[in-house]
Every structure is written in C-alpha cells, then in structure tokens.
Amino acid sequence: MFAAAQYAALAVFVVGCWGYGRALLGRLAPPPRRDAGLEAAMAVALGVGLFICAFQALAIFGAFKVGATVALVVVGVLAAAVQLPAWLRERRALLANVQAVPWSYPERVAAIALALVVLPALVAPLAPPIAFDELMYHLPYARQVAQQGSLGIHDWLRYPWFPYNYNLLYAAALQLSDDVLPHFLNALAGALSVVMIYRLGMLHANRLTACIGAAIWLGLGDYSNALIDMGVALFVLSACVALWWWRESEPGKPTHGGIRWLGLAAFCLGVAAGSKYQALVFLPLVAPFVFRHERSPKAWALVFVCFLIPCVYWYARNAIMTGDPFNPIGARVFGFTEWTPADYVQQVADVRVHAELPNALIWSVFFAPFSVLWKRSAAVRAAGWFCLYSLVVWVATSRYPRYLTASFPLLAAIAAIGWQVLFGWAASGVKRLFGAKAPQPQDASATVARSGARVGDWVLVLLLAAMAAVSVRQTAVKVSMVAVTPEAREAVLRKHVPGYAVMDYLRRTAKGRVYQVALNEAIYYGPNPIWGDTLGPWRYTDFGRLSGGDLARKLSGMGFVAVVLPDSVAPVFSARIDFDKYFAVEYEKDGSRVYRILPVAP
Structure with a gap:
C-alpha cells in the first residue's frame, strides 16, 4: 500500500x-x-x-x-x-x-x-x-x-x-x-x-x-x-x-x-x-x-x-x-x-x-x-x-x-551509437578470425557466418546474465532501504545517516537554537532551522579559536542552547580551556553527542 x-x-x-x-x-x-x-x-x-x-x-x-x-x-x-x-x-x-x-x-x-x-x-x-x-x-x-x-x-x-x-x-x-x-x-x-x-x-x-x-x-x-x-x-x-x-x-x-x-x-x-x-x-x-x-x-x-x-x-x-x-x-x-x-x-x-x-x-x-x-x-x-x-x-x-x-x-544516446560501432568492429574481427582458420570449400562463408553468429549469441547471453545478476542485486539493496513502518524508517536512518539519533532527539526536545559541527548530512532531521557549516556566515572556523568560556558566551549571546557534533570531533572541541565549566554532555547515541551550554557570566 x-x-x-x-x-x-x-x-x-x-x-x-x-x-x-x-x-x-x-x-x-x-x-x-x-x-x-x-x-x-x-x-x-x-x-x-x-x-x-x-x-x-x-x-x-x-x-x-x-x-x-x-x-x-x-x-x-x-x-x-x-x-x-x-x-x-x-x-x-x-x-x-x-x-x-x-x-x-x-x-x-x-x-x-x-x-x-x-x-x-x-x-x-x-x-x-x-x-x-x-x-x-x-x-x-x-x-x-x-x-x-x-x-x-x-x-x-x-x-x-x-x-x-x-x-x-x-x-x-x-x-x-x-x-x-x-x-x-x-x-x-x-x-x-x-x-x-x-x-x-x-x-x-x-x-x-x-x-x-x-x-x-x-x-x-x-x-x-x-x-x-x-x-x-x-x-x-x-x-x-x-x-x-x-x-x-x-x-x-x-x-x-x-x-x-x-x-x-x-x-x-x-x-x-x-x-x-x-x-x-x-x-x-x-x-x-x-x-x-x-x-x-x-x-x-x-x-x-x-x-x-x-x-x-x-x-x-x-x-x-x-x-x-x-x-x-x-x-x-x-x-x-x-x-x-x-x-x-x-x-x-x-x-x-x-x-x-x-x-x-x-x-x-x-x-x-x-x-x-x-x-x-x-x-x-x-x-x-x-x-x-x-x-x-x-x-x-x-x-x-x-x-x-x-x-x-x-x-547516453550518442554513446549508444558508439557502442554499436565498437560491437560492429568486434563482430568483424571475429568473422575475420574464424575465416582465417576455416577451410576453403564453397560453403566456407556460411560456416564463418554461423560460427560468428554463435559467438555473438553467447556474448549477448553472457551480458544479459551479468545484467540480470546486477539488476537483482541492486533491486534487493533498494528493497532493503524501503521503510514502511516508523520503526523500519528509524532503523534505516540510524544506519545510513550519521548523527540521526541525536538530531532527532534535539528536534523533539530543543527549546532554543542549536549549533551543529560536522553533521551537515543530518540537519534535515534536526531542529528547523539549525546552524553551523564549513562555509558561510555560520562557519566553524569563526568559533574555532575561542576558549570554553568565550565560546559559551558567544553562542549564548546568539541564542544557542546546545551544540551537537560527532564523537570523532568531540576531542578537538572539548580540548578548549575551561571547556568542562561551560559545556555538559546532555545526550549521546550512535557516535554523536549533544552538549548543553551552561549558564555563563556576561
């Protein structure tokens, strides 16, 4: 259905x-x-x-x-x-x-x-x-x-x-x-x-x-x-x-x-x-x-x-x-x-x-x-x-x-014509190959034609068999991605979208702005909108050299309440001076985590 x-x-x-x-x-x-x-x-x-x-x-x-x-x-x-x-x-x-x-x-x-x-x-x-x-x-x-x-x-x-x-x-x-x-x-x-x-x-x-x-x-x-x-x-x-x-x-x-x-x-x-x-x-x-x-x-x-x-x-x-x-x-x-x-x-x-x-x-x-x-x-x-x-x-x-x-x-259309040229050349080569080895009686040309045709038929059959195998395998892969129920959808997304679990958590719970780091591929499933990117006005590098306190003050001043990032980036993020005083892990799952921004003095 x-x-x-x-x-x-x-x-x-x-x-x-x-x-x-x-x-x-x-x-x-x-x-x-x-x-x-x-x-x-x-x-x-x-x-x-x-x-x-x-x-x-x-x-x-x-x-x-x-x-x-x-x-x-x-x-x-x-x-x-x-x-x-x-x-x-x-x-x-x-x-x-x-x-x-x-x-x-x-x-x-x-x-x-x-x-x-x-x-x-x-x-x-x-x-x-x-x-x-x-x-x-x-x-x-x-x-x-x-x-x-x-x-x-x-x-x-x-x-x-x-x-x-x-x-x-x-x-x-x-x-x-x-x-x-x-x-x-x-x-x-x-x-x-x-x-x-x-x-x-x-x-x-x-x-x-x-x-x-x-x-x-x-x-x-x-x-x-x-x-x-x-x-x-x-x-x-x-x-x-x-x-x-x-x-x-x-x-x-x-x-x-x-x-x-x-x-x-x-x-x-x-x-x-x-x-x-x-x-x-x-x-x-x-x-x-x-x-x-x-x-x-x-x-x-x-x-x-x-x-x-x-x-x-x-x-x-x-x-x-x-x-x-x-x-x-x-x-x-x-x-x-x-x-x-x-x-x-x-x-x-x-x-x-x-x-x-x-x-x-x-x-x-x-x-x-x-x-x-x-x-x-x-x-x-x-x-x-x-x-x-x-x-x-x-x-x-x-x-x-x-x-x-x-x-x-x-x-693709012009390449199709090119493939016909290539296969035509290959067929001509096969005919010449069989013709060189064939005897010389009057029916030699017919023998060569039949031999070439049989080779061509086998080539086409093998190509179709290979295509059928690839088609079945790809169709099976596509079918495995279809998610009819909410449970199946969540399983597919958690497997294929890095950071989906934490983004979904923030979508349901966040009460203010969220800044993401290195999880661009998951922002559709997070709060709407969500800030942070490698390019543009919310680029990561603009926040990269700040201490824990300065970063918390800057983010809080912009209305942010949380930061979400993958575990692979967390050590770089948490290595800032006084980081633990201003950020606390709120939620972590599937290799990503959410840091809550703690209250800071102005």
Whole structure:
C-alpha cells in the first residue's frame, strides 16, 4: 500500500502536468516529425515547468499554501480530462500511419537489458531521504518554503542564494505528503528524459540505438534522492528537442511554427537555469546556433522573455540584495558577501577533490562519428556536437561527474551509437578470425557466418546474465532501504545517516537554537532551522579559536542552547580551556553527542 500510494500521487501529478502542457502545446503547430510518445513526454515536461513557475509566483507573494497547491493540481487534472478524447483520436491517427517492424535479435536483447535496468529504478524512490546534499540543503529548503508558504533567504543553509526552481516541487510534495514523494518527483525527471531518449532514438537512428541509449541513461540516473540534477537534465534535453523542432519547422510560417518552438526551448532553458547555475553553460552553445538561423528582433525578444520568466526572480533578487546575480559563485567578479575568499577557495578545492572520469558507459561517445548514422542524420550530428561541447566545458571547469549530469541523456544516446560501432568492429574481427582458420570449400562463408553468429549469441547471453545478476542485486539493496513502518524508517536512518539519533532527539526536545559541527548530512532531521557549516556566515572556523568560556558566551549571546557534533570531533572541541565549566554532555547515541551550554557570566 505504501508504494501504491506514492505511485498514485505521482500519477495524479503527471496527469495534471500533461493537462497543462498539452493545453499549451496545442496552441503550437505540430512538430515536423510527429511522434506521439515524444510529444506526450514533452507535454508532461512542459507541465512540470509551468507548475514550477506557478509555485514560484505563489511563493513570491506568500501565497504558496496547501489550498493553492491542491487547486493547481485539480485544474491540471480537469484540463487533462477535457483534452484526453481529442488526444486519443490524434494518437490513433498517428499510430495508424506507423508500420510495424519486426524486432531483430539484438533489439530484443537490448529491450530485455532496458527492462532489467528499470527494476531497481522502480524501487529506489521508495527509500527515505539519506543522501548527503538532499539532507544538507535541498529538503531543508523545501521544508522551509512549504511551512512558510513564501520564498526567503535562509542563511543557515549552505547555499541560501542559489536558484531553487526544482526544489519548489519538493516543497509542494512536503505540503501534501511525506518526504518520500520528493524522490518520485526527482525520478519523474529521469523517467521523462528516458522516454525522450528512446523516442528520439527511434526517430533519428534505430530501435537498437533507442534501447541502448535509454538503458544507459536509466542506469546512470539516481532515483533514490531529492537532488535536482536530473530535473536540470530533463529541461536541457527538452530545450534541445524544441530547438530541433524549430530547426526542422516549415519555413515561411514563423508565427505558427518555428518561432514558438524557439520560445519553448528558451523557456525550458530558463527553468534549468533557475534550478542550477551549471545550466548557464549551455547558453554560449545555443545562442550562436540560434543566431545563425534566426536574427529577427521579434524572435529574439520572444526568446529573452521566455527564458527570463522561469529564472529572472532568482538572479534579479541576488543582484539587488548582494550585487552578485550568481551569488556566491560570481564573488570574484561581483565581490564577496556571505562567503569569504577562503570559503570560495575551499569550495573549489572540494570540487577538484571529487574530480574523476565519468561513467565508462558513455566513453564510447567518441566512436559515434564512425557510424553511418552520424553521416545520415543531421540530428545525430547536432547531438554529437552538443556532447563534445559539454565534455570540453566540463573538463575545463570542474571535472566533477555530477556536474555533467545535465548532458547525460544526449551523451547516453550518442554513446549508444558508439557502442554499436565498437560491437560492429568486434563482430568483424571475429568473422575475420574464424575465416582465417576455416577451410576453403564453397560453403566456407556460411560456416564463418554461423560460427560468428554463435559467438555473438553467447556474448549477448553472457551480458544479459551479468545484467540480470546486477539488476537483482541492486533491486534487493533498494528493497532493503524501503521503510514502511516508523520503526523500519528509524532503523534505516540510524544506519545510513550519521548523527540521526541525536538530531532527532534535539528536534523533539530543543527549546532554543542549536549549533551543529560536522553533521551537515543530518540537519534535515534536526531542529528547523539549525546552524553551523564549513562555509558561510555560520562557519566553524569563526568559533574555532575561542576558549570554553568565550565560546559559551558567544553562542549564548546568539541564542544557542546546545551544540551537537560527532564523537570523532568531540576531542578537538572539548580540548578548549575551561571547556568542562561551560559545556555538559546532555545526550549521546550512535557516535554523536549533544552538549548543553551552561549558564555563563556576561
């Protein structure tokens, strides 16, 4: 019942998104290449973007309440119900023109592989929140917005000035349900982009490319948390789809076709840029591409307006309040505010520490230009150039794999073509190998073909067996993380969230402010809000050199009543002069402890 309730809530939201997105897409001319699946996924993605804009507008004016959220969902569902009959007729007409093509053996194998990858992804969102970043600021921010019904600057979070578009969906989920539902909204972004990659593969390449590309991206995605990287990836991919629809649109009909697709692409990029700063790196790629084909002031005015609608609030707010529209990453240009130069250096160093190669599944992207699909399809080449640009920018900046997530869907699609090239070369090598050893009678070629086919069949069978084993193991791990009862949830959280027990204790008992040290990954489960971080105005180093008395006076003067920290840090903390006179252990459990601040003279 727990899983059914979560999936039912997600289904209602998806229907509402489709209702809004379909209503808007219906005002545009049909795409040049009709595909019912791709258009439906785009409608849902557009609906997600419209929900985000509606939530943002409500929160700006302090009206983001439960009633408003429910009303928006209900209106979306009603819009879907009104449009459904016409859409079903249109879908039947589109499918009637599609000729059924038999599945080849490699395609069936790829489809089975895709199904195996789906299994753990279906279970993963059911786990309670345990990922570092979702507990450190994604969910704490969403909870704060959900409780207050408005947007605010919460300086106790590590990134109070970041754009938080996609997190507004999590805030709405927390208004209506528990903290597992945000995982499903993150998973929705991944699922929609998987559908898009599959349909794009069918349109511009072949079924094998569609299955392999969808399986790669599905395998790379993380469906067990409430991060926003897959949400950004969805809207970057949607922007690319809309851009290609614009590029292929019929010339001579700018008001009914091309320019409106351009506006849709700009809107999707705006939603992405309003969710994470990294999405801005695609503007230098997209802008020249558009300018090369469209220089009309009217078109560019539409592009700017559609791009700014979802994201201008965040950047304008930051510019007005701090002078840095990209706070804090623009500090070197616009000046430092909450962060100091040392914070900036520490953040950059942390990113570099995590630098590593991306998943090996996408390395084959460099072999795609050797495919006939590359030569045959302009869309494949355009996607390939997008991938090359993304990789060059990524290497030149962070080399942190998660910062490449926005490009993963198209990287997966092009990598699927590269894998076909590699397997094709391997198959040719096997045929030559068997051909060199085979006798020379008239049926030699047939013998070689059969031998090569048998080897290929065994390779595919072994690959499927390995994938099945991995899928079963991962699914079992995901199932073990699902917590249906409060007791099971507490057991999972105590095992996977360091400091959960003491944070939960403080959430229930603290009567004043709490300062935490080195337990950022657990603050979602602590008092709301809770202060302390390695960066920003509540950085640990600002309190690090004080004696026990001075530290107690400073914390007490700020309204703090307790300090919570892990046992590993406690010796450094308690080694201060006169520490025992001003701090006393109040509670300790699972490797962390709470110190009560004792009364001190002013």
